[in-house]
Amino acid sequence: MTDQLLKIRGLKIEGRSDETWNPIINGVDLDLKKGEVLGLIGESGAGKSTIGLAAMGFTRDGVRISEGSVVFDGVDLVTASAKVKRGLLGKRIAYVAQSAAASFNPAHRIIDQHTEAPTQHHVMSRAESTADGIELYRKLRLPDPENIGFRYPHQVSGGQLQRAMTAMAMSCRPDLIIFDEPTTALDVTTQIEVLAAIREIVEEYDTAAIYITHDLAVVAQMADTIKVLLRGDEVEEADTRTMLSAPTQDYTKSLWAVRSFERPRKPAVVSGAVPVVSVRKIQASYGKIKVLHDVSFDIHAGRTVAVVGESGSGKSTVARCITGLLPPSVGEIAFDGDVLPGDYRKRPKDQLRQAQMIYQMADTALNPRKTIGQIIGRPVQFYTGLTGSDRRRRVDELLNQIELEPSEYFNRLPSELSGGQKQRIGIARALAAEPKFIICDEVTSALDQLVAEGILRLLADLQDKLGLSYMFITHDLATVRAIADEVVVMKEGRVVEQGEKTAMFLPPHHAYTDLLLSSVPEMDPDWLDNLLTERGIDNIGDAAVDKM
Amino acid sequence: MDTVLRIILQRLALGLVTLLVVSIVIFVAVNLLPGDFAELILGQGSTPEAVASIRRDLGLDQPMVARYFQWLSGMVTGDLGTSFAQLNFQTNLGGAGGVTVIEQIAPRFSNTLFLAGVTAMIAVPISLILGVLAALYRNSAFDKATNIFTLSSVSSPEFFMAYLLILFLAVLNPILPSLSNIYDGMAFSDRLNKSLLPALTLTLVVMAQMMRMTRAAIINLLASPYIEMARLKGISPIRVIVRHALPNALAPIITVIALNLAYLITGVVVVEVVFVYPGIGQLFVDSVKIRDIPVVQACCLIFAAAYILLNLTADILAIISNPRLRHPK
Numbered sequence: 001m002t003d004q005l006l007k008i009r010g011l012k013i014e015g016r017s018d019e020t021w022n023p024i025i026n027g028v029d030l031d032l033k034k035g036e037v038l039g040l041i042g043e044s045g046a047g048k049s050t051i052g053l054a055a056m057g058f059t060r061d062g063v064r065i066s067e068g069s070v071v072f073d074g075v076d077l078v079t080a081s082a083k084v085k086r087g088l089l090g091k092r093i094a095y096v097a098q099s100a101a102a103s104f105n106p107a108h109r110i111i112d113q114h115t116e117a118p119t120q121h122h123v124m125s126r127a128e129s130t131a132d133g134i135e136l137y138r139k140l141r142l143p144d145p146e147n148i149g150f151r152y153p154h155q156v157s158g159g160q161l162q163r164a165m166t167a168m169a170m171s172c173r174p175d176l177i178i179f180d181e182p183t184t185a186l187d188v189t190t191q192i193e194v195l196a197a198i199r200e201i202v203e204e205y206d207t208a209a210i211y212i213t214h215d216l217a218v219v220a221q222m223a224d225t226i227k228v229l230l231r232g233d234e235v236e237e238a239d240t241r242t243m244l245s246a247p248t249q250d251y252t253k254s255l256w257a258v259r260s261f262e263r264p265r266k267p268a269v270v271s272g273a274v275p276v277v278s279v280r281k282i283q284a285s286y287g288k289i290k291v292l293h294d295v296s297f298d299i300h301a302g303r304t305v306a307v308v309g310e311s312g313s314g315k316s317t318v319a320r321c322i323t324g325l326l327p328p329s330v331g332e333i334a335f336d337g338d339v340l341p342g343d344y345r346k347r348p349k350d351q352l353r354q355a356q357m358i359y360q361m362a363d364t365a366l367n368p369r370k371t372i373g374q375i376i377g378r379p380v381q382f383y384t385g386l387t388g389s390d391r392r393r394r395v396d397e398l399l400n401q402i403e404l405e406p407s408e409y410f411n412r413l414p415s416e417l418s419g420g421q422k423q424r425i426g427i428a429r430a431l432a433a434e435p436k437f438i439i440c441d442e443v444t445s446a447l448d449q450l451v452a453e454g455i456l457r458l459l460a461d462l463q464d465k466l467g468l469s470y471m472f473i474t475h476d477l478a479t480v481r482a483i484a485d486e487v488v489v490m491k492e493g494r495v496v497e498q499g500e501k502t503a504m505f506l507p508p509h510h511a512y513t514d515l516l517l518s519s520v521p522e523m524d525p526d527w528l529d530n531l532l533t534e535r536g537i538d539n540i541g542d543a544a545v546d547k548m
Numbered sequence: 549m550d551t552v553l554r555i556i557l558q559r560l561a562l563g564l565v566t567l568l569v570v571s572i573v574i575f576v577a578v579n580l581l582p583g584d585f586a587e588l589i590l591g592q593g594s595t596p597e598a599v600a601s602i603r604r605d606l607g608l609d610q611p612m613v614a615r616y617f618q619w620l621s622g623m624v625t626g627d628l629g630t631s632f633a634q635l636n637f638q639t640n641l642g643g644a645g646g647v648t649v650i651e652q653i654a655p656r657f658s659n660t661l662f663l664a665g666v667t668a669m670i671a672v673p674i675s676l677i678l679g680v681l682a683a684l685y686r687n688s689a690f691d692k693a694t695n696i697f698t699l700s701s702v703s704s705p706e707f708f709m710a711y712l713l714i715l716f717l718a719v720l721n722p723i724l725p726s727l728s729n730i731y732d733g734m735a736f737s738d739r740l741n742k743s744l745l746p747a748l749t750l751t752l753v754v755m756a757q758m759m760r761m762t763r764a765a766i767i768n769l770l771a772s773p774y775i776e777m778a779r780l781k782g783i784s785p786i787r788v789i790v791r792h793a794l795p796n797a798l799a800p801i802i803t804v805i806a807l808n809l810a811y812l813i814t815g816v817v818v819v820e821v822v823f824v825y826p827g828i829g830q831l832f833v834d835s836v837k838i839r840d841i842p843v844v845q846a847c848c849l850i851f852a853a854a855y856i857l858l859n860l861t862a863d864i865l866a867i868i869s870n871p872r873l874r875h876p877k
Contacts, residue, residue: 053780056780058779058780060776061771085782086782086783086784087782088782089779089780089781089782090780090781090782090783091782094780094781095777095780095781097773097776097777099773102772102773102774103773103774103776103777104774104777105774105777105778105792105795105796106774106796106871106872107792107795107796107871108791108795116778116781116783117781117782117783120781120782120783120784120787121782151875152871152872152875154871154872154875155875
């Protein structure tokens, strides 16, 4: 067993809440050989990150390892002194965090952060490490590798930072790297570049890795073996191909099945019908920067239009124009055929009532000091004028519609709800106004797949019952496939392609739509290889340069 | 760098506007003080004619708005007027021979700046170091002891701390002089020696806030992902704090330092009195007593300018400490 690198036995971890210690991880075993990549998957709260950090002998504040051992190359990190652990961290075990933007220190240049571990651990001199960093940046296909390190983190894009962080983790040539959701915060097209770069460099230096993610398709590309976790327990572990083709546990099967949700096709729009919302050749700017160029599309009654594109493509700006938060400089928005004033302050209450919004971060969109009853009751009273017991009855009805038991949830605070439940409250609040049209701004992107699927199904049911129209802003094409009737693809403030979903997912595509579609990871372990061969490695490098 | 320059110029202009507004407030407030110089100097038995005559000579009979603009235009040209109390009545009122406000204030103000400077040299480094150490060893005995010490010293009255220091450092152990009667032409080392006790007293007064802000600002950042990243790179705890947390915690610390430095210039009259230190605070209080309006106004304006200038400096330093502004995209 000389090639055994990491051996975790009976790991139990507890977290403190209100003076008591509650179990988070209930005895997990884990083995990792040199050069092996293990994928850890599960929903949020499954304890993936906690295990990842524990594999470095590290726990966050308010978390402790209560039992078990984490033996890295003969050293038990649970009992080792802080000094011994510091000698290993950064040097032999490195970490790549989810958000590179938050994990790079804003006060120092990237290269200075890169050279810190090698110089502090006396692995290399500063000059050697700088030269090595530049070499790594080149290998990771960062644009302008000689100079990019001398910038500050805020001057570099998210995908580039994520690669720079992978380079930083590589700076001491560690034996083990923990990747904690390194691509979750990235756009699909950027994700590909980062995935390819990570995989290549891990293979080149024969580094072992624990790859933590909730995205099955991603882990399928990266890992040799996959371990599935559920609420602190291991569900099953198998090599990647076996796991994908023949999962044995029900829970794993249910994770696999999520992606199959798809709504039945709706009949085509009657020609000549007046659209609920009509966006007509709008242009908009933030200050002097023009962000929308001649955007036009219609949303018909009872239908869902998905607006897709990467971050910065202008998706959310269109929503701001429709709601009147950002009056368009040119063009107009019509509702049921009537042109709306550009500024929401000039719109009558009834027009405001008709269009509602559901936000991406239910956490921040709900007032943490108000109870659920107050959060939903407020728009009920404001828009429909119901008070007292009528208002209460309407709130109960709305809670029933979002499948939450009124008596149980009416007096709760948002902090007492799970992420999916909070998003349901966001939906109920939008429904309270009895709108015809709802803008859903990335409503499922912060949620786990199973929970997200529940939300999508709920939205689909509500649409059938209430005849709602949705504008669905998303960058996730799986969501589009599941719920949309029509698709609008945006890039750099322009609509590059639009049409029926069924037509959109069939070739021929606009080149950009094609790039987006082909970048969505698939549950096939060979997908990334095939894609890279197809596109040609150089293409990815070029794409990175284009992004500059 | 353009953005930074633009912001600095904006702040400077804003500072000037603030100063103008403050000058109005000062002028109105000082003129609302009950009693005036003429009544005070002539005593209770004065005839209304005599009072009116002195008022006329001093220009106090003019309408307030006219006097304000007179004062303002004098100020802009660097003339703060002539002290009422120091006017030379023999050489015709308002004529040559009187002591101008500038002549009267300048030596006092430079003394005050000297004391503030000495205090800052001692207090700022000690507070920063204690704050960093308290953050490093948070919730330890050291942390608690530092907190108790600084909090009790800031909570005690200044004169009490002053007398305690005199007792221990001047009376029981005669190391330092308890009288700080400094004068022009004194050697720098003597001056320093004599200012040390008041400086130490003031250090005890201003240290708590700076130290606690340093500690709080650093601890506030310790949960950020980049601090976790630094720890996961195996960086030593002291380096994590000094190199990774401190640079990002500078803005609030600088602001608190500036506020305390401003206090050292404007609020130290009690300490000056205890140590008989000839600073601007004593001059200010004496001038208010005799309604020597030009001096009072000038002192107020200097205090206001000190506050504005130090806060401006703090703002600018805080801006410069932010790499996003220093290195725009």
